Amino acid sequence: MLASFISNGLVKGVCQAAWKSAAVGLASTRGYRGDSPADTRGDLIEIPLPPWEERLGEPTDIKRRRLLYESRKRGMLENCILLSLFAKRYLNSMSEKQLMQYDRLINEPSNDWDIYYWATEAQPTPDVYQGEVMDMLKEFTKNRNQERRLDAPSLEYLEKEVK
Numbered sequence: 001m002l003a004s005f006i007s008n009g010l011v012k013g014v015c016q017a018a019w020k021s022a023a024v025g026l027a028s029t030r031g032y033r034g035d036s037p038a039d040t041r042g043d044l045i046e047i048p049l050p051p052w053e054e055r056l057g058e059p060t061d062i063k064r065r066r067l068l069y070e071s072r073k074r075g076m077l078e079n080c081i082l083l084s085l086f087a088k089r090y091l092n093s094m095s096e097k098q099l100m101q102y103d104r105l106i107n108e109p110s111n112d113w114d115i116y117y118w119a120t121e122a123q124p125t126p127d128v129y130q131g132e133v134m135d136m137l138k139e140f141t142k143n144r145n146q147e148r149r150l151d152a153p154s155l156e157y158l159e160k161e162v163k
Helices: 002-026 060-072 077-093 096-107 112-119 132-141 156-162
Strands: none
Touching: 060 077, 060 096, 077 096, 077 112, 077 132, 096 132, 112 132
């Protein structure tokens, strides 16, 4: 009986050790290191996104509503605030060409940080996104009037426009 107890404990201990090492191998133990020159980014996983396609024939009022929603629901809070306030100010006065530029700008890049860095001019804007709308966004981002921009706007202003 004692031999059975010892062998069960030994088997259990070996299995637990094997499981721990296997589980550690599955999960990344690396923390955030920033832009270290030694970082090979070998552990970076790129998730492929479907390519952006312009929605031909979409009615302008539907496009504006969709773009307003997509401006508010971003992958990061900074862009939620920035793009939703920008949309509140400019979306209803944009031409069809500007709406297409804005649609492409906020939906084609796969990384929201890219949009943020281009808008704040921390990184150069690729030629494909450079245009009238990007210039408007860059100027809006400078916040020359020093408005309080701590949260996305409420949607109450939409009800006032409908009436």
